[in-house]
Amino acid sequence: MPPRSVQGDPDAEDLDVEEVLALVKENPAGGAPRPPQEPTHGHGDRPERHRATPWPEARAVAARAGRGPGTRRPATRVPLDAALGLTLAAPLTALTDLPSFDTSAMDGWAVAGPGPWDVRETGVLAGHAEPAPLTDGEAVRIATGARIPPDTTAILRSEHGRSDDKGRLHADRDLQHGQDIRPRGQECRSGDQLLPVGALVTPAVLGLAAAAGYDTVTAVPRPRAEVLILGDELLTEGLPHDGLIRDALGPMLPPWLRALGADVTTVRRLGDDPEALRKALAYSEAEVIVTTGGTAAGPVDHVHPTLRRLNAELLVDGVKVRPGHPMLLARLKENQHLVGLPGNPLAAVSGLLTLAEPLLRTLAARPAPEPYTLPLRDAAHGHPYDTRLVPVVLRGDHAVPLHYNGPAMLRGMAAADALAVVPPGGTAAGQETELLDLPWASSGIGVCFT
Numbered sequence: 001m002p003p004r005s006v007q008g009d010p011d012a013e014d015l016d017v018e019e020v021l022a023l024v025k026e027n028p029a030g031g032a033p034r035p036p037q038e039p040t041h042g043h044g045d046r047p048e049r050h051r052a053t054p055w056p057e058a059r060a061v062a063a064r065a066g067r068g069p070g071t072r073r074p075a076t077r078v079p080l081d082a083a084l085g086l087t088l089a090a091p092l093t094a095l096t097d098l099p100s101f102d103t104s105a106m107d108g109w110a111v112a113g114p115g116p117w118d119v120r121e122t123g124v125l126a127g128h129a130e131p132a133p134l135t136d137g138e139a140v141r142i143a144t145g146a147r148i149p150p151d152t153t154a155i156l157r158s159e160h161g162r163s164d165d166k167g168r169l170h171a172d173r174d175l176q177h178g179q180d181i182r183p184r185g186q187e188c189r190s191g192d193q194l195l196p197v198g199a200l201v202t203p204a205v206l207g208l209a210a211a212a213g214y215d216t217v218t219a220v221p222r223p224r225a226e227v228l229i230l231g232d233e234l235l236t237e238g239l240p241h242d243g244l245i246r247d248a249l250g251p252m253l254p255p256w257l258r259a260l261g262a263d264v265t266t267v268r269r270l271g272d273d274p275e276a277l278r279k280a281l282a283y284s285e286a287e288v289i290v291t292t293g294g295t296a297a298g299p300v301d302h303v304h305p306t307l308r309r310l311n312a313e314l315l316v317d318g319v320k321v322r323p324g325h326p327m328l329l330a331r332l333k334e335n336q337h338l339v340g341l342p343g344n345p346l347a348a349v350s351g352l353l354t355l356a357e358p359l360l361r362t363l364a365a366r367p368a369p370e371p372y373t374l375p376l377r378d379a380a381h382g383h384p385y386d387t388r389l390v391p392v393v394l395r396g397d398h399a400v401p402l403h404y405n406g407p408a409m410l411r412g413m414a415a416a417d418a419l420a421v422v423p424p425g426g427t428a429a430g431q432e433t434e435l436l437d438l439p440w441a442s443s444g445i446g447v448c449f450t
Contacts, residue, residue, distance in 0.1 A: 051317070051318060052317070052318035052319055052320045052325065052386075053316050053317075053318065053319050053320065054319075054320050054387075055319055055320055055321040055354060055386070055387035055421075056387075058316045058319040058320075058321075058329075058354055058355060059354055059355070059357075059358045060358075061315050061316050061329065062315075062316065062329055062339075062354070062355045062356075062357075062358035062359045062362075063358035063359070063361070063362050063368075064362075065315055065329065065331065065337055065359055065362075066337075066358070066359045066360070066361070066362025066363040067362055068331070068334070069334055070333075070334030070335040071287075071334075071335055071362075071363060073220065073221055073223075073287075073363075075089030075090065075218050075219060075220055075221075076089075076218070076219065076221050077216040077217070077218055077219075078216055078217055078218075078219050078221075079215065079216050080206050080209060080210060080214065080215065080216065080217065083201045083206065083209075083216075083217050083219055084201055084202070084203065084206065085200070085201060085222075085261065086200075086201045086217075086219035086220060086221070086222065086364070087198060087199070087200055087201070087219060087220045087364060087365040087366055088195060088196070088197055088198060088199045088200075088201065088205075088217060088218065088219055088220075089197060089218045089219050089220050089365070090197060090217075090218035091193050091194075091195065091196055091197055092193070092194045092195040092199070092205070092208070092209060092212065092214070092217065093191060093192065093193050093194065093212075094188045094189065094190050094191060094192045094193075094194055094212045094213075095190065095212055095213035095214065096190050096212065096213050097184050097185040097188065097189050097190050098185070098186070098187040098188045098211060098212060099182050099183075099184055099185075099186060099187065100184065101130075101147050101148075101184050102147065102148040102152075102181055102182065102183050102184050103126075103145050103146065103147060103148060103181075103182045104124075104142045104143065104144055104145065104146050104148060104155050104180065104181065104182070105144065105155065105180040105181065105182050106144055106155050106157045106158070106180045107142070107143055107144050107157070107158050108141075108142060108155050108156050108157040108158045108160070108161065108180070109139040109140060109141055109142060109155070109156045109158075109161055109169060110124065110134060110139065110140050110142045110148055110149050110152040110154075110155055111134070111138075111139040111152065111153060111154055111155070111156050111169070111171075111175070112134035112135060112136050112137065112138050112139070112149075112151050112152055112153055113136035113137050113153060114137075115137075115139075115168075115169060115170055115171050115175075116137075116164070116168040116169055116170045117137055117138055117139035117168065117169045118137060118138055118139065118167075118168060118169075119138075119139050119140065119141070119163075119167065119168075119169050120134075120138060120139065120140040120141075122140075123140060123141030123142060123143070124140055124141065124142040124143065124146045124147065124149065125143050125146055126143050126144070126145035126146045127145075127146075128146065128147070129147075130147050130149075130150075131147065131149040132149060132150075133149055133150035133151045134149045134150070134151045134152055135151070136151075139156070139169050142155065148181055152181065153175075153177055153178070154175045154176065154177060154178060154179040154180065154181065155179060155180035155181055156169070156171055156175060157180065160172050160173055188212070194208060194212060195208070198365065198367060200366060200367070201217065201219060220364055220365040221263075222261055222262055222263035222364060223261065223262055223263065223287045223288055223360055223363040223364060224262070224263050224265050224285070224286045224287050224288070225257050225262035225263065225264050225265065225286055225287070225288040225289070225290060225360070226264070226265055226266045226267075226268070226280075226284050226286035226288075226289050226290070227250070227253050227254060227257070227264060227266070227267045227268070227289075227290050227291075227292070228268050228270055228277065228280055228281075228289060228290070228291045228292070229247060229249060229250050229267065229268065229269045229270065229292050229293075230270055230271065230272060230277065230291055230292055230293045230294045230302070230303075230343070231247075231271065231272060231292070231293045231294070231343060232271045232272045232300075233245055234246070234247040234250075234269070235247060236250065236269070247269075248345045248410060249292045249341070249343075249345060249348055250267060250269070252345070252348075252410075253267075253290060253292070253341075253348070253352075254267055256349075256352060256439070257290065257352075257356065257360070259439035259440065260352070260356060260357050260360045260361065260439065261360045261361060261363070261364035261366055262288060262360050262364075265286060266286070268280060272294070272300040272302065273302075274302040274305065274306060277291075277294075277302050277303070277306050278306050278309060278310065281306060281307075281310055281332060281338065282310060284336070286336070287335060287336055287337070287363065288336075288337055288338075288339065288356070288359060288360060288363070289332070289336070289337070289338045289339070290338075290339045290341060290356060291303055291338065291339070291340050291341065292341050292342075292343055292348060293341075293342065293343025294340070294343070295326045295327060295328050295340040295341070295342055295343075296326040296342075303328070303340050304328075307330050307332075307338070310332060312330040312331060312332045312338065313330060313331040314328060314329075314330050315329045315330060315331055315337075316328055316329040316355060319354055319355075320385060320386040320387060321350055321354060321386055321387045321388070321389060322350075322383045322386050322387070322388045322389070322407075323342070323344060323346050323347035323350050323389070323406070323407030324341075324342055324346075324347040324348070324349075324350030324351045324354065324389070324407070325342075325347075325386065326342050327339070327340060327341055327342055327347075327350070327351035327354060327355055328340040328355075329355045329359070337359060339351065339352075339355045339356045339359065341356075342407070344407040344408045345407075345408060345409070345410045345413075346391075346405065346406065346407050346408065346409055346410060346412075346413055347407040347408075349389075349410075349413055349419075350389050350419075353389070353419060353436055369437065371434060372434070372435060373432040373433055373434050373435065374394070374397065374398060374399045374432065374433065374435055375397070375398055375399070375430045375431060375432050375433070376392070376398065376399050376400075376401060376420060376427055376428075376429060376430070376431060376433050377395070377398040377399065377400045377401075377429065377430075378400065378401050378429050379426065379427065379428050379429045380401045380420060380422045380426055380427045380433070381422075381426045382422045382423060382424055382425045382426030382427065383424060384424060384425070385424050386424060387421060387422065387423060387424065388422040388426075389419045389420070389421060389422070389436070390402070390405050390419065390420045390422050391405050391412040391413050391415070391416035391418075391419055391420075392416060392417065392418050392419065392420045392435065393415060393416060393417050394417045394418060399418065399420055399433065399435060401420060402415060402416060416438060417437070417438060418435040418436055418437050418438055419435065419436045419438070420433045420434070420435055421433065421434040421435070421436060
């Protein structure tokens with residue numbers, strides 16, 4: 001057996017001699033190689049490559065799994081301060097006119113009729129009861145947002161008015177009837193639909209809901225997720241030593257899963273104990289269980305045997321993607337799925353975006369992101385047969401591939417804005433390439449990690 005690599009998976013992520021020779025043969029001058037024809041028969045020592053699911057199909061399977069029987073969850077009423085990132089399960093309908101009364105759009109004077117005007121001694125402030133009506137030729141000081149006195153014809157802005165030596169108010173420019181008055185119902189009328197079912201609750205949506213009179217919204221609850229960290233070689237603190245390494249996935253996965261719409265209820269460290277894994281899966285109440293490592297076929301890779309013991313249904317067993325080839329998706333129960341991530345950190349990120357993201361997005365009823373492409377500034381070498389996910393930074397109208405993109409490395413990922421989807425054979429410099437945005441790059445940390 002090959003030795004265990006970082007975070008507990010066999011070194012199945014790196015190109016083997018056959019793959020390196022294929023790249024050299026296709027790319028003698030150093031440019032992006034052409035995709036070779038994948039053999040239709042096995043190669044004896046690596047037949048698993050040809051049983052794996054193509055990357056686009058694996059993402060589609062994961063999305064469909066979230067729509068399967070038993071996966072639909074009832075909508076719930078959620079207080080505004082807990083609704084950020086959820087999806088509306090009922091239309092947001094205005095409970096009142098907005099604004100609910102005529103208000104001043106500016107600091108200045110409410111005036112009636114043509115000037116000059118006599119100014120009333122007591123001004124009008126926001127939050128006070130309706131003021132007395134104005135008479136023709138009268139004005140009153142008014143604050144932004146305050147109720148307009150009846151019979152007001154316009155608001156004269158503070159910077160556009162002056163007083164004469166008798167205290168009468170004059171306008172420095174012409175006033176239009178209704179100027180700087182926000183009429184009742186300007187934004188919406190009571191009963192208007194403000195947002196449809198399926199809208200994502202953003203900070204602006206929270207503000208709109210509050211303005212429209214809501215204390216709660218009806219939304220799709222976050223799917224509950226549990227993280228199981230496998231591997232006896234993992235440390236939770238201090239420097240690596242004596243063959244032990246730091247666990248990079250325990251700190252990384254929970255916030256990333258929250259960014260994808262999950263409510264992470266538990267993070268458990270099980271080591272390489274198959275019975276502990278069986279019990280954790282058998283008794284879990286989470287809708288999505290995410291495991292790290294143990295998805296290949298090494299002596300301590302217990303995920304596949306445990307799934308067989310539990311009569312789980314394998315929906316995806318390996319994906320034609322690098323890094324992350326030995327990822328998997330299984331249905332444990334009608335309403336419970338397991339995403340098995342490889343143990344290498346960047347390979348685990350690949351599994352998150354390939355299988356966990358579509359599954360959680362569908363369970364949370366979030367809309368699918370619009371696919372987009374950008375040209376790569378530099379060529380990106382590809383795998384002979386598999387899709388390759390490469391960290392990139394966005395610079396103007398180009399994406400720049402980053403170094404340190406090996407399956408065990410997070411240095412490139414930590415600086416990345418997105419992952420480039422490099423097809424088999426690679427991508428030439430300047431070629432349009434599909435990109436997968438990272439949650440914090442597309443929406444902001446404060447929005448996503450709630």
